[in-house]
Amino acid sequence: IAGKTSLWSRDATLQQVLMSEWSVSFTSLYNLLKAKLCPYFYVCTYQFTVLFRAAGLAGSDVITAVISPTTRGLREAMRNEGIDFSLPLVEETRINSPETGKNTEDGEEQGVSDDESFSWLEEMGVQDKIKKPDAISVKLRKEKNEVQVDHKPESVALVKGTNTFMLLNFLINCKSLVAVAGPQAGLPPTLLSPVAFRGATMQTLKARSINVKTPVHSCYNDIFSLEITGPVMPHCLHTLTMLLKSAQRGAFSAVLYTHEPTAVFNTNTERILNKETMCKDLTKCGLHLKTLDQLIQLPTLGKSSIRLLEMRDYAYTWKS
Known part of the structure; x- marks a missing residue:
């Protein structure tokens, strides 16, 4: 379909129908996962992939979802929806780092804060001779540190427990989940599962x-x-x-x-x-x-x- 004009790429009504049916299939899969009748499934978008795993897989006693790769924009959108998630590889690096002032993915300082780091200068009476970074500079530095992991393996995000249901709703309502150009334009993400679900078709390798x-x-x-x-x-x-x-x-x-x-x-x-x-x-x-x-x-x-x-x-x- 790469070289052809797809019917759904320009038909907004058809796209809406496809997305509605996809939402039903996605919800069906999640319910099967919750009931432990499906071990895991993938949501494959044109930008990232999400692996949903049933409770009991990979050593977890709750449902988990792993997203890779992620970007600052996606992570910020998830935070705005109240979805709690962690960045296991970033946190592992932070814990294992010998540096006390290493930046976390969230842009927060691990160790002493800027205010605390300047307190000893005040005690010496030379604080006026040292230029303290302003709020804008600190913010820009934090944003730069967060963007550094974008599209890399370190950007993998882990969502656990009830937050996976919130992630499901987030993905269903996420407008940027569907490509606007290219061979996948107008198509909902692909769902891959080892078991049948509502609206599924069997594909052979x-x-x-x-x-x-x-x-x-x-x-x-x-x-x-x-x-x-x-x-x-x-x-x-x-x-x-x-x-x-x-x-x-x-x-x-x-x-x-x-x-x-x-x-x-x-x-x-x-x-x-x-x-x-x-x-x-x-x-x-x-x-x-x-x-x-x-x-x-x-x-x-x-x-x-x-x-x-x-x-x-x-x-x-x-x-x-």
Whole structure:
């Protein structure tokens, strides 16, 4: 559709209908997530991606939503709607930094304030000879510090608990969520889920198998290659590894290409919970129990993602 004029790009009424139907689908998915009948789902906009996770996934006992990448404008709009969120990577940097005056994402000083830093000068009686930064300069500096993380992995935002419902309403009513130009003009964001929901359509991944004979000494060996393209979600990847483990007798390798802005979703943002209890509550979400067990565990990859996965003698190794 990239080179064609889409019907919905210039028809405001049709766009309104599409957005209304999308809102129903989005709300349906959230309700399934809340009831633990859906483990997770993605909201893919043309500017950022949101991953909603059910309570019990990634070590959290409440529903979580992770947004990447974010901008100062988006974060400010979320604050104005009363949505509480954190920036895990920024806060981690601030805590681990040896500098006492390091700036946080919110532009606030960690450590002494400007007023306190000038108090010792007053005690010496030289405060008049030192130019104290005015309010405008301080504000500009804070805004600069906040903008520095825009569009970067460090801009990832975490929303928890009831704030995720507020985020849902925010996204439904956000006018800038729909592109005004390009191939996605007038189209609501894409919803990706491992389970069916109201208004959903089933999409199949494109697969292509190749058989190549390679010379080894005086004979030829068969090498089989399977290429899968499309949005391969985490549960699908784990299911494929279980299939290949059995079919290839514990020996295979896979090269993975990740949508870069979503790699940061592997960041650990929670604490470990009672895995058995959480797994029991999520057994009706439609995932294989072994896959569910993997998704419940705390993420360990940080801001990176798996690039190469290999299995030899039923043992995994990987590179990120």
